[in-house]
Amino acid sequence: MPKSKEIVSNPIRHGNEKEAKKFFENMLKKSFQEIHRVLKPNGIATIVYTHKSTSGWETLINSLLESGLVPTASWPIDTEMKSRLLAKGNAALASSIYFVCRKMERKEIGWLNDVKEEIKNYIAKKLNQLWEEGISGADYFISAIGSAIEIFGKYKSVVDYEGNEIIAEDLLEFVREIVTDDTVRKILHNGIAGELTPLTRLYILFRWTFGEAKVEYDDVRKLAQSTGVSLEKEWNKGFIKKEKEFIKILGPQDRKFEELKDAQEMIDILHKVLLLWKVGKKDEIKNVLKDTGLGLSEAFYKVAQAISETLPNESQEKKLLDGFLSGKERLKDEIKSDKIKSDISNKQRGLGL
Incomplete structure (x- = not known):
């Protein structure tokens, strides 16, 4: 297969970051549309995806929804050796997410408040299941996002009561807030989550999600946003350090008295x-x-x-x-x-x- 047809985001091959991202999104959407075309009505397709970047998941979700495929189930499955993950020194998923999608009729419109309530109730059950199964860290967050797609993927569009269409990114922000609150409570054994300041919540959540790894800026920004912290105001102050396109959360041993x-x-x-x-x-x-x-x-x-x-x-x-x-x-x-x-x-x- 010619390299020019590979679905990759390569700034060198496509001239710059923006064009590379555009190429990746377009080709991914075309691939899903072709899967949709060849499937029989109610036919099943399994899509395996592993991406540690939140933006990568937003691309996948948008491409899936625009293709007409309806995600009906998702599971995290371990695909990486722990020793390899530790050797990398930066954030990585230990699991791939398996999506089961169907070629089926989608509901025309989901009203935002109703969809939010549906997502909230469904994710609460799913998170308990993931926790009991020992899914943790970045895999836990990505698995929760996969679960949310099962809900809002049922609708051709989600709109608020003013008729504004809600994009996947906004729904994912809502999902992150639910997962953040639930996760902090579980980490603290349902203790004192409500007493903590946003910065302390962010520290706990980062350690649980990424450990001591360096993480891409955008992923930390979105994690911080879900705890009420503006990363731009905090980096290179206190325990948040920006290193090029990465963020590192400093431990006590890295700080000066x-x-x-x-x-x-x-x-x-x-x-x-x-x-x-x-x-x-x-x-x-x-x-x-x-x-x-x-x-x-x-x-x-x-x-x-x-x-x-x-x-x-x-x-x-x-x-x-x-x-x-x-x-x-x-x-x-x-x-x-x-x-x-x-x-x-x-x-x-x-x-x-």
Whole structure:
């Protein structure tokens, strides 16, 4: 087969990034349209797709929907060796998503509010199933997106009550928000998700989804957006570092103590505490936790535990977290004891004793 007919996005071959993307989208759509043409009514086609970039999935979804094929089921199936994924050093899927599509009549119109409710109810069940099956990280998100396609793929168009047609990208943003909220709650064992700031939620979610890998900017931007964080305002500040077209989330071992001196954000305070633990400054740890009010906060320790659970055993960040957490009960007892003594002292001063 001539290389010119390959369905690839190659800026060198097509002149620039924009033309390469356009070629890829057009050819993918033509391929699906041809599958649709040759299928008998209600015939089945299985499409296997693996792409770690969110934009790649948007292209697939748009091409599928425009072809007339209706996705009726999707499953993640492991196709990559774990050792190979670890060796890459950047984000990768361990699974391919298998879509079962049919040549069938689609409903003319889905009303946005109804479709959203349908997606929300369906994804909630699907996410529980994926979680129980041990699907995690980027595979979990992509599998959830696949599930959503089963719902809005039933309609020729989805419109709001003003008659505006809703594009796949907008529906996917809604899906990401559902998955983000559900995932953070599951990672924290349905504990304190509502108490967390957007930046702390983003940190937890990134670690669970991508680990310590460098990730393409657009994927992190969309993940951040689903937690309420504007990536453009935050990169190269705090724990978010931009490296060319990639984003890296810094762990405590990658940060300088000076930049954490006046930390207010929970995740920054945790990093500050871990750096102090690393050099054995126990009294300073107690002072930081007392001053910030986090010393007796269950949310603080649950966040630390949740992050630890997302990381592999060889991770330096995990070792710092586990070391700190191993002494948390004694630390909390000491902070509690100091607080009681302080309260008694203040009460005595107030009584003039």
